[in-house]
Amino acid sequence: MNAAARMTAFVLDRAGEEPIARRARLYRDLAELAVDESIALRLQVLAAELEDIEARHHQLVLDFRGRRA
Numbered sequence: 001m002n003a004a005a006r007m008t009a010f011v012l013d014r015a016g017e018e019p020i021a022r023r024a025r026l027y028r029d030l031a032e033l034a035v036d037e038s039i040a041l042r043l044q045v046l047a048a049e050l051e052d053i054e055a056r057h058h059q060l061v062l063d064f065r066g067r068r069a
Helices: 003-015 020-033 037-068
Strands: none
Touching (some): 003 020, 020 037
């Protein structure tokens, strides 16, 4: 296993424990360093999906709070 593969494995093994926004940033950063373009693309897509989830969550919270007021 080369250095890039070890770093990728390390991040992927531990990223699941991070908050969504930080995990998305880690995936984007890792995609920039990835040698394998298919892995880089998958990381970018996953980061975008996580960011979308985070945005929808925040909107739901705002909507909920607006209805309670």
